[in-house]
Amino acid sequence: MNWLWTSVFHAAAMFWEVLWALVFGFTISAALQVFVSKEQMAKHFGQVNLRSIALATGLGAASSSCSYAAAAAARSAFQKGAALVVVLAFMFASTNLVVELGAVLWLLMGWQFVAAEVVGALLLIALIWGLGALMFPKELEEEAREHSSNLQEESHCHGTGEGNVDKWTQIANAFVMDWSMLWKEMALGFLISGLLGTLVPTDWWKALFLNGSSPLLQSVENAIVGPLVAVASFVCSIGNIPLASVLWSGGISFGGVVSFIYADLIVIPLILVYRKYYGTRPTFFIVAAMFVSMVLAGVVVDALFTALHLVPSGPRPANAVSEAGFSWNYTTFLNFAAIVWSASLGFLYVRKRAIAEHGAH
Numbered sequence: 051m052n053w054l055w056t057s058v059f060h061a062a063a064m065f066w067e068v069l070w071a072l073v074f075g076f077t078i079s080a081a082l083q084v085f086v087s088k089e090q091m092a093k094h095f096g097q098v099n100l101r102s103i104a105l106a107t108g109l110g111a112a113s114s115s116c117s118y119a120a121a122a123a124a125r126s127a128f129q130k131g132a133a134l135v136v137v138l139a140f141m142f143a144s145t146n147l148v149v150e151l152g153a154v155l156w157l158l159m160g161w162q163f164v165a166a167e168v169v170g171a172l173l174l175i176a177l178i179w180g181l182g183a184l185m186f187p188k189e190l191e192e193e194a195r196e197h198s199s200n201l202q203e204e205s206h207c208h209g210t211g212e213g214n215v216d217k218w219t220q221i222a223n224a225f226v227m228d229w230s231m232l233w234k235e236m237a238l239g240f241l242i243s244g245l246l247g248t249l250v251p252t253d254w255w256k257a258l259f260l261n262g263s264s265p266l267l268q269s270v271e272n273a274i275v276g277p278l279v280a281v282a283s284f285v286c287s288i289g290n291i292p293l294a295s296v297l298w299s300g301g302i303s304f305g306g307v308v309s310f311i312y313a314d315l316i317v318i319p320l321i322l323v324y325r326k327y328y329g330t331r332p333t334f335f336i337v338a339a340m341f342v343s344m345v346l347a348g349v350v351v352d353a354l355f356t357a358l359h360l361v362p363s364g365p366r367p368a369n370a371v372s373e374a375g376f377s378w379n380y381t382t383f384l385n386f387a388a389i390v391w392s393a394s395l396g397f398l399y400v401r402k403r404a405i406a407e408h409g410a411h
Contacts, residue, residue, distance in 0.1 A: 053248055053249060056244075056248045057241070057244040057245045057248040057249070058241070058244060059244070060244035060248060061240040061241045061244030061245075062240075062244075064240055064244065064292070065236075065240045066381070066385060067381060068116050069385045069388055069389075070381065070384035070385045070387065070388040071116045071119065072116045072118065072119050072236075072388075073388035073389075073391060073392050074119070074388070075116050075118075075119020075120060075122065075123060075144075076119050076122060076225055076228050076229060077221070077225060077391070077395075078119070078123050079119065079122040079123040079125075079126045079224070079225075079228055080126075080220075080221045080222075080224035080225040080228065081221060082123060082126040082127060082130065084217055084220045084221050084224060085217070095127060095131070095132035095133060095136045095137075096131050096132060096133055097133060098133045098135045098136060098179070098182070098183075102133065102136050103135075103136060103139050103175065103179055106132075106136045106137070106139045106140040106143065107139055107140070107143040107147070107172075107175055108143075109140060109143075109144075110139070110140040110141065110142070110143025110144035110145075110147065111143045111144070111147035111148060116145070117141075117145050117314045117315050117317070117320055118236050118319075118320065118323070120140070120141045120144040120145050120315075121141065121315075121320060121323055121324070121327070122228045123140070123144070124137040124138070124140050124141045124144075125137075125198065125327045125328075127140065128194070128195065128198055128327075128328075129195075129198050129199065133191065134182070134186070134190070134191045134194060134332075134336075135178065135179055135182040135183075135186075138178050138182065138336065138339075138340070139175045139178060139179065141315055142171060142174045142175050142178065142312075142315070143171065143175065145312075145314060145315060146167055146168075146170070146171035146174070146311070146312060147168060147171050147172075151167070151291070152164045152167065152168070155167060155291055155311075158291055158292065158294075158295050159291070159294065159295055159298060159307075160362055162304075162355065162360050162361065162362055163307065163308070165355075165360070166304070166308050166351050166355055166360075167308065167311060169351060169354070170308050170312065170347045170348070170350075170351040171312075171347075173346075173347045173350060173351070174312060174343050174344065174347045177342075177343040177346055177347060178339060178340065178343045181339045181342055181343055182339060185335060185338065185339050185342075186335055186339070187335070190331070190332050190335055191332075193329060193331060193332055194328040194329055194332035197327075197328055197329035197332070198327055198328060218398060219398050219399075219401075219402050221395065222394075222395040222396070222397075222398035222399040222402070223398075223399055223402060225392075225395045225399070226395065226396065226399040236319070238319055246282075246293070253300075258275055258279065258300075258302075259271070259272050259275060259297075259300070259301050259302045259303070259306065260272065261301055265356075268303055269303055269305050269306075269348075269349050269352045269353065270345075270349055272302050272303040272305060272306030272309075272348075273303070273305050273306050273308075273309040273344075273345045273346075273348030273349045273352065274309075274345050275302075275306065276297070276302060276305075276306040276307065276308075276309040276310030276313065276344075276348060277309050277310060277312070277313035277316065277341055277344050277345065279297065279310060280310050280311075280313030280314060280316070280317060281313065281316055281317055281318060281321075282318075290310070290311060290313075290314050291311070293310075294307050294310055294311050297310055303352055304351070304352050304355060304356070304361045304362075305348040305349055305350075305351050305352025305353075305355075306348060306352075308347070308348045308351050308352070309344045309345055309347065309348025309349075310348075312343075312344040312347065312348070313341075313344050315340060316337050316340050316341060316344075321333060321337055324336055324337065
């Protein structure tokens, strides 16, 4: 059973790496639900234009690096009146333009990948803006908004209709409700990523990617296969950087690595989350537009960095999955702070429930 314990250990280590970002992201989601009115959200993000896309990009870059938390924050903004394309731009920015992801990417893979991540993320946002106009049916956003509104009503509109409760308690309520909606998907994602990192040999990854063919064909095939591997691997945001290292050491192209990193937003657990948030039909179009954007961004970044001679050359380094573990570093202290913060919000939530039950009796 050593393989099982090793897989669980890797899953736990990857969860530990992103715990503080998860807490931070869900806190932002809760704050949006409580402090930002529907009128404010509709005013700044209700229209799809350069200003709203730029604002969403900046807000995303300043927020969470976790794809699950980004999806929760985007759903909150959408329920408040933000346009669908704008919240998709926010999600791309919040999972690809954040400092902590760039730091991990630099340490594990090099500065060239950080530069490619930034350039490609901006290209992704431009592509999703254009593809949204081309691919989304006119009534799609209204259908998604109606489904999201029904979900909000089923959740008793947590954090928005409690005028007799203080704001911190409303934030705690929204925070706990978001975690309760997504914890199963997140647990499944981390566990499967640990299994893949433990059981799948490097040679198997190498067999997935074209090598020795024409550069254009190899770039396109790798940029397509990269996101598909991400979909199957269930890896979340920063947690997919170690697996990206596995793919890079296994022979995937530069652009294929980049498209793989972007694809943390279309892993199977998140697709199920989108279906819960927006409905089946809108989710199909959202995921399709995301996938096409990721592939195109990977191909363009590969061509650009190759032309500029910025693609790393020489022997590929060993992967970093086997090095996943627990150590005393800045992540440890950030996680301790996140645990204390979560416990404080949990206490407020439990206290509110106890007061409500006492009042009912």
